[in-house]
Amino acid sequence: DAGVIQSPRHEVTEMGQEVTLRCKPISGHNSLFWYRQTMMRGLELLIYFNNNVPIDDSGMPEDRFSAKMPNASFSTLKIQPSEPRDSAVYFCASALRKQETQYFGPGTRLLVL
Amino acid sequence: GNSVTQMEGPVTLSEEAFLTINCTYTATGYPSLFWYVQYPGEGLQLLLKATKADDKGSNKGFEATYRKETTSFHLEKGSVQVSDSAVYFCAPHSGAGSYQLTFGKGTKLSVIP
Numbered sequence: 001d002a003g004v005i006q007s008p009r010h011e012v013t014e015m016g017q018e019v020t021l022r023c024k025p026i027s028g029h030n031s032l033f034w035y036r037q038t039m040m041r042g043l044e045l046l047i048y049f050n051n052n053v054p055i056d057d058s059g060m061p062e063d064r065f066s067a068k069m070p071n072a073s074f075s076t077l078k079i080q081p082s083e084p085r086d087s088a089v090y091f092c093a094s095a096l097r098k099q100e101t102q103y104f105g106p107g108t109r110l111l112v113l
Numbered sequence: 114g115n116s117v118t119q120m121e122g123p124v125t126l127s128e129e130a131f132l133t134i135n136c137t138y139t140a141t142g143y144p145s146l147f148w149y150v151q152y153p154g155e156g157l158q159l160l161l162k163a164t165k166a167d168d169k170g171s172n173k174g175f176e177a178t179y180r181k182e183t184t185s186f187h188l189e190k191g192s193v194q195v196s197d198s199a200v201y202f203c204a205p206h207s208g209a210g211s212y213q214l215t216f217g218k219g220t221k222l223s224v225i226p
Contacts, residue, residue, distance in 0.1 A: 004156075031212055033212075042219060043157075043202070043219070048212055091157070093156075101147070101159050102159075103159070104149075104157040104158065105156055107155075107156050
């Protein structure tokens with residue numbers, strides 16, 4: 001199995017630009033999670049989906065962030081407009097079902113200048 | 114909501130030393146408990162888990178026992194190696210019906226030859 005795939009692995013952009021992060025979960029998994037990791041705040045859950053439906057987006061920092069899951073094999077996290085404080089590593093994870101192990105992707109390292 | 118208190122790092126040990134990383138949690142019900150490990154530049158990987166009281170999870174020489182009475186899930190290894198240098202995260206799963214993991218702040222372990 002290829003595992004969770006994220007793209008791009010690295011992104012450098014300027015403040016105000018739109019950023020789109022992509023995730024392909026493990027085939028057959030029906031739960032998908034987006035996390036953000038920073039030195040200051042650690043690992044934060046932003047949003048999670050079950051069967052392509054957003055279940056809880058209370059961790060999304062503000063309206064500049066949005067996430068979609070149009071089908072079972074693809075999800076996006078979009079930041080528009082981006083700000084320097086959005087610089088972080090963004091992880092996507094998937095799980096087979098509730099309370100099962102979450103499998104993490106390699107992450108996207110985002111730097112907003 | 115759930116919370117996790119994890120031993121603060123960084124922890125520096127000599128090769129072959131004994132490792133303990135403490136983790137206590139608060140949660141509703143009896144959650145599954147996980148330890149994840151993050152090697153430099155990578156995403157999180159499941160290290161071990163336990164799903165009910167008195168269960169012992171083990172992997173790669175690491176062990177942790179689900180202690181319901183003390184709500185703890187301490188990670189131990191009898192003889193660490195340089196390759197164990199990483200950040201370790203304790204993560205209880207939320208109770209029945211929930212999808213979420215609550216991650217601790219992580220403990221950075223450095224093992225020196």
